[in-house]
Amino acid sequence: xxxxxxxxxxxxxxxxxxxxxxxxxxxxxxxxxxxxxxxxxxxxxxxxxxxxxxxxxxxxxxxxxxxxxxxxxxxxxxxxxxxxxxxxxxxxxxxxx
Amino acid sequence: xxxxxxxxxxxxxxxxxxxxxxxxxxxxxxxxxxxxxxxxxxxxxxxxxxxxxxxxxxxxxxxxxxxxxxxxxxxxxxxxxxxxxxxxxxxxxxxxxxxxxxxxxxxxxxxxxxxxxxxxxxxxxxxxxxxxxxxxxxxxxxxxxxxxxxxxxxxxxxxxxxxxxxxxxxxxxxxxxxxxxxxxxxxxxxxxxxxxxxxxxxxxxxxxxxxxxxxxxxxxxxxxxxxxxxxxxxxxxxxxxxxxxxxxxxxxxxxxxxxxxxxxxxxxxxxxxxxxxxxxxxxxxxxxxxxxxxxxxxxxxxxxxxxxxxxxxxxxxxxxxxxxxxxxxxxxxxxxxxxxxxxxxxxxxxxxxxxxxxxxxxxxxxxxxxxxxxxxxxxxxxxxxxxxxxxxxxxxxxxxxxxxxxxxxxxxxxxxxxxxxxxxxxxxxxxxxxxxxxxxxxxxxxxxxxxxxxxxxxxxxxxxxxxxxxxxxxxx
Numbered sequence: 001x002x003x004x005x006x007x008x009x010x011x012x013x014x015x016x017x018x019x020x021x022x023x024x025x026x027x028x029x030x031x032x033x034x035x036x037x038x039x040x041x042x043x044x045x046x047x048x049x050x051x052x053x054x055x056x057x058x059x060x061x062x063x064x065x066x067x068x069x070x071x072x073x074x075x076x077x078x079x080x081x082x083x084x085x086x087x088x089x090x091x092x093x094x095x096x097x
Numbered sequence: 098x099x100x101x102x103x104x105x106x107x108x109x110x111x112x113x114x115x116x117x118x119x120x121x122x123x124x125x126x127x128x129x130x131x132x133x134x135x136x137x138x139x140x141x142x143x144x145x146x147x148x149x150x151x152x153x154x155x156x157x158x159x160x161x162x163x164x165x166x167x168x169x170x171x172x173x174x175x176x177x178x179x180x181x182x183x184x185x186x187x188x189x190x191x192x193x194x195x196x197x198x199x200x201x202x203x204x205x206x207x208x209x210x211x212x213x214x215x216x217x218x219x220x221x222x223x224x225x226x227x228x229x230x231x232x233x234x235x236x237x238x239x240x241x242x243x244x245x246x247x248x249x250x251x252x253x254x255x256x257x258x259x260x261x262x263x264x265x266x267x268x269x270x271x272x273x274x275x276x277x278x279x280x281x282x283x284x285x286x287x288x289x290x291x292x293x294x295x296x297x298x299x300x301x302x303x304x305x306x307x308x309x310x311x312x313x314x315x316x317x318x319x320x321x322x323x324x325x326x327x328x329x330x331x332x333x334x335x336x337x338x339x340x341x342x343x344x345x346x347x348x349x350x351x352x353x354x355x356x357x358x359x360x361x362x363x364x365x366x367x368x369x370x371x372x373x374x375x376x377x378x379x380x381x382x383x384x385x386x387x388x389x390x391x392x393x394x395x396x397x398x399x400x401x402x403x404x405x406x407x408x409x410x411x412x413x414x415x416x417x418x419x420x421x422x423x424x425x426x427x428x429x430x431x432x433x434x435x436x437x438x439x440x441x442x443x444x445x446x447x448x449x450x451x452x453x454x455x456x457x458x459x460x461x462x463x464x465x466x467x468x469x470x471x472x473x474x475x476x477x478x479x480x481x482x483x484x485x486x487x488x489x490x491x492x493x494x495x496x497x498x499x500x501x502x503x504x505x506x507x508x509x510x511x512x513x514x515x516x517x518x519x520x521x522x523x524x525x526x527x528x529x530x531x532x533x534x535x536x537x538x539x540x541x542x543x544x545x546x547x548x549x550x551x552x553x554x555x556x557x558x559x560x561x562x563x564x565x566x567x568x569x570x571x572x573x
Contacts, residue, residue: 007449014408014452015415015429016445017437025442026449032507033450036397037463043394043470050468051475053299053329054285054523055548060331074192080422087417090428 002030098258098312102160105152112148112163112207116141119165119209123256129237132251134170134228135178136210141165144207151205161315162205167251167260170211171218172303173292174198177208181294182216182226185420185439195292196327197261197303197320204319209257212247216441218268218296219407220244221512222503225443230500233275235538239497242272242512245306249276252306259307259316265296266399267493267516269304270528274492274541277530279313279558280306282516284548285523287333288317289324297406300399300520310529310558314338317551339552343560347381351557352485354389357515363495369532369540370491376564377489377557387481387488391474392518396510398474399517401454401467407444408451414439446506471521478522482547487557490515492528492541515543525551529558531565 007027011018018026072085081088104110120138127133148163157163168174171181173191175198180186194202202208215225223231223246231246233239234254241250245262249272252260262269264282273280281304288303295301305316314336321336353374358367378384416422416435423434440448454463481488494514503509519526524547531542542561546554 002453006453010449010452010456011433013456014448015412015432015436016440016448017430017433018445019437022442022445026446029446029506030449030453033400036507037401037454040394040397040401040466040470041462043391043466043473045466045469045473048469048472048476050465051471052468054475054521055329060328062325070192075418077192078189078419080416080420089417090424090426090431092428 002027002034006030098161098164098309098315101164101258105163106160108152112145112152112165113142115163116145116165116207116209119257122254123209126254126256130232130234130250130254131229132212132231132241132247132254132256133167133210134180134182134213134247137177137208140177141207141209148205148207158203158205159319161319163207165207165209165257166201166316167209167212167248167257168198169214169245169248169260169262171214171263171294172198172261173294174208174211177211179211180228181218182214182228183439183441183444184227185414187227187421189419191292193292196289196324198292200320201261206319212245212251212260214247215244216444217294217407217411218244218263218265219443219447221267221271221509222498223247224500225441227441232500233497235277236497236536239499239538240275242275242497244268245280246272248306249273249278249280252276252278252308259305259312261303261316261320262306263293263296263301263303264520265300265403266520267513269306270492270516270526270541270543271512273306273528274539275497277539278306278308279310279527279529280304281313281317281527281551282519282525283317283321283551284525286329287525287549287551288320289327289330291324291326295410297403298410299406300403302520310555310562311338311341313527314555334549336551339555341559342556343380343563345553345556346377346560349377349382349487349557350485351377351382351384352387352481352488353384354387354392354481354488354490356389356392357490361494361514362491365534366491366493366495366540370489370542373531373542373561373565374489377561380560380564385485387485389477389481389518391470391477394470395474395517395521396514398467398470399513399521400510401463402471404447404451405455405464406451408448408455411444411448443506474518475522478518478524487553488545490543490545492516492543496534496536496538496540519545524548525554527554527558529562531561
């Protein structure tokens with residue numbers, strides 16, 4: 001069973017702020033999902049490797065040539081907060097100005 | 098579309114007239130349907146005018162130059178808002194084109210607008226869009242399906258001749274089935290995913306929707322083939338439009354998997370699909386009962402993998418480089434608040450599930466286990482294709498359901514029961530109409546082909562279309 005603490009922990013890992021209602025909702029959903037997830041655990045997979053891609057593409061290389069880059073101004077244009085050619089974020093390192 | 102191309106070529110119609118026709122039709126039907134998130138009237142008319150100038154100069158970019166299309170709103174279009182039907186991206190305008198968009202533009206196709214979807218393509222009904230639900234053109238009380246519901250409805254309602262969608266577990270085929278149009282999910286790697294906003298990169302493919310099999314094939318021919326910007330497309334051949342030959346059906350080995358005709362399948366759907374199968378047999382196809390025993394696990398496997406991949410893919414929406422931001426004093430709170438406010442319920446639900454199955458203590462039991470079951474599903478499909486040339490099934494267990502009918506998310510996921518297997522195994526699959534039920538709702542038939550087997554799938558679909566003999570409307 002998944003309890004409230006588990007839900008809060010997942011939300012923290014996923015960087016997701018949830019309302020009280022959502023915490024209850026997802027606790028219920030996670031629990032009902034686990035029922036279906038457990039169905040898979042009964043399948044015998046001892047003889048197979050996992051599939052990570054539908055079609056394995058291994059070591060596909062392309063020539064290492066300089067292509068066209070997007071202009072910095074345009075890229076920054078989509079940012080909600082930009083300053084002086086940078087994306088602006090809240091302070092993440094404490095220290096002097 | 099060939100007729101439209103001829104009319105353009107002989108100057109009996111202009112691209113501007115076609116685009117105006119689309120815009121009028123959209124104006125007339127959109128208040129009911131809500132198939133579009135953004136209609137780019139100005140841009141579409143400008144592109145049409147350019148197409149007309151090229152025609153006048155005798156320099157069309159392709160035979161289809163000037164025939165407009167609609168693009169699902171999770172595919173990047175330079176200078177045209179791309180929201181993924183999310184509040185998070187409601188004001189986001191990309192600065193580059195997805196490869197598929199670049200390619201249709203290179204063929205001269207004007208983009209009329211961006212179509213509605215379930216937020217970030219997570220859903221099977223377009224009900225999880227931050228821009229409202231898309232209605233089914235055959236019955237506005239019912240869903241158009243999803244997640245490419247807008248792309249399917251726009252084609253069915255003749256708002257546009259054809260459209261692009263994406264399919265991760267059935268998101269092109271299921272709405273195509275519900276709306277009575279043709280929808281192709283290409284083989285994994287056949288079409289570049291560059292610029293299509295990722296839901297689950299090991300499953301996602303961009304594909305085409307149209308009212309006729311040939312038109313879906315023509316549009317597919319414009320977007321298929323390798324692209325250095327998507328490594329998994331490296332081995333992809335291009336796709337020439339087939340020369341139709343309905344005699345391919347003679348001696349064709351058609352696999353009919355018993356698991357797809359069992360409990361949960363609506364009787365009328367079963368009847369219509371079996372009638373189409375009988376038609377194929379009458380034309381000389383050999384129907385072969387086959388078994389795909391692991392299909393029983395397809396939805397659970399799909400769900401585990403798609404939530405895991407989605408939770409990882411959506412980490413990029415952090416309120417720093419694009420999208421909406423909710424300010425906070427520290428970075429982690431800013432991320433959490435922005436994501437909490439920007440994402441809808443279904444997206445958060447899947448991120449939560451995905452985070453759970455990927456977390457250290459559950460990774461092996463859920464995620465790794467699902468990857469292994471996926472191998473078994475792949476093996477089942479590969480084994481089937483040693484015995485048969487194509488597999489034919491219903492596309493969905495039922496016809497279009499009512500808006501608001503499916504309240505339980507697990508119940509919603511079940512509408513991908515017959516479609517997810519093709520994504521998990523990487524093969525191609527197409528849905529086309531094969532009749533209507535007693536309420537007049539379209540029924541879809543799914544033709545699954547082997548990896549890169551699109552040519553044969555289209556040939557068989559063409560033969561079925563001819564035998565069903567049901568044209569679904571004019572060309573705008």
